[in-house]
């Protein structure tokens with residue numbers, strides 16, 4: 001990663017490393033001991049840390065060793081404070097927010113269990129981050145429709161803006177389109193939605209949305225893996241719109257495994273205030289950024305005394321023992337491999353294949369990953385960008401309007417209250433006693449669209465400055481950089497970001513602080529045939545490791561932080577229940593259950 005004038009947010013990380021390294025050196029493993037309770041985790045990113053966390057909770061007798069090649073834990077979660085003239089601002093190199101819904105419930109539970117909810121910032125559904133989402137097409141920012149703008153504004157925009165050309169017609173005629181042939185096993189998301197709704201919608205909107213999630217090419221990513229619901233709806237109801245209507249009336253269909261997961265999240269012992277806060281939250285982060293989550297996990301794991309951290313320790317091989325009753329993990333030092341009852345790989349498929357050291361074909365079939373460059377910029381002048389989440393740049397935006405081939409820009413100000421928001425003179429209720437009373441009565445306190453959990457303290461803010469300027473992140477790379485022999489360096493990345501911001505937002509100002517981060521191979525691409533590749537990986541891993549090696553991470557069922565937590569949660573439950581598996585057994589499951597339909601009054605509450 002390339003950095004510019006940075007200090008580390010948390011003093012915890014280096015501290016953890018030192019403490020943990022010496023603890024790790026003290027614990028002696030030998031190939032002669034019975035490793036019945038010893039579990040190795042390969043990789044100390046968020047997935048590896050979460051696996052260790054769930055093991056300490058669900059398998060209390062287990063001893064865990066985490067192997068991490070680099071000298072820091074947390075992987076792509078990387079939050080840094082950068083000095084500016086009147087204080088400091090927070091930059092995120094990687095993911096910056098989490099959604100609380102679906103797999104996000106696990107992050108919410110972690111927040112409660114690690115006692116970090118008091119440091120969280122909850123952007124509400126009413127906030128600009130939720131309402132104002134833009135697409136840049138053909139030469140301007142266009143705001144996407146939202147129920148709160150009213151039907152007239154939404155219809156007018158859809159009628160007049162070229163980005164929506166054909167969208168209404170595509171929606172109305174979708175039910176009349178031919179169903180795909182039964183023999184089609186998968187197709188690209190681009191081809192699938194072009195067939196159903198028209199190519200304009202794909203090129204002008206959907207391609208941008210997939211830039212924002214996968215940094216990928218809509219015409220290569222798999223419809224079956226990314227959009228399992230619409231993919232099944234076409235096959236079963238004849239159309240996506242028909243399937244949508246049926247799900248609304250009868251309740252949505254989910255896999256049995258998903259139904260069980262949702263039930264166990266409901267059964268959690270929730271702090272009622274946190275639960276209510278999350279109900280109205282679109283996305284959350286922390287005062288010191290998402291690094292708070294990995295730091296919180298590390299702190300907890302140290303506290304258990306059951307986790308041995310081996311940082312700066314690359315795994316060279318992972319093999320079954322000759323007796324077939326343990327997994328042998330070998331590092332450079334010590335040279336003798338260590339035996340474990342079980343191992344979990346939280347590594348990328350490419351990395352796992354490389355340490356398996358086999359002449360035969362890959363354990364996990366090849367999966368391409370893209371590189372993403374994030375350029376964080378802080379400008380002294382406030383409000384240089386409109387309020388909102390940011391904007392996505394779809395494939396249809398011409399080369400002349402996007403020669404940098406950027407994927408999108410995040411307006412980071414949207415995820416943290418400003419200095420003015422924290423000023424009590426701007427609050428609806430200004431009496432602290434009244435606020436406290438409301439909080440004690442279990443009422444949600446909401447300050448200018450940010451929920452407030454850490455009473456009696458003031459709301460958390462990320463940027464510690466007197467007057468807040470404009471904080472943006474330009475996203476470059478992704479599929480546009482596929483096959484490039486080298487990527488732009490720090491200065492080139494900065495220049496690309498600045499020229500894009502000047503053309504799109506008219507920002508000519510010199511940034512007061514900036515940071516360029518390059519992550520190679522960071523977002524796996526679920527291209528057409530993904531499900532089949534994961535099934536093959538499952539069969540290969542099971543055959544070779546007989547259930548003693550399992551895998552977790554962002555390459556099977558979702559690329560986000562929440563998906564990593566979910567995959568860690570699943571893999572540890574499989575281990576706990578003694579299921580013969582790999583962590584991939586659920587992929588392609590065809591067992592479905594129907595959930596109860598959402599009642600109209602609940603729907604209104606949600607909106």
Ligand SMILES: C=Cc1c2[nH]c(c1C)Cc1[nH]c(c(CCC(=O)O)c1C)Cc1[nH]c(c(C)c1CCC(=O)O)Cc1[nH]c(c(C)c1C=C)C2
Nearest residue numbers: 094095097099211212213283391407408409410475559560
């Ligand atoms: C840093 C680069 C990343 C890009 N995509 C992801 C990362 C980490 C992964 C990702 N991004 C989003 C999701 C959807 C589900 C979710 O967890 O929210 C995933 C898996 C959506 C998203 N994309 C951006 C933001 C700020 C968010 C989340 C918050 C929200 O929807 O309110 C911005 C963004 N990320 C990337 C690009 C190109 C981009 C552009 C604006 C790549």
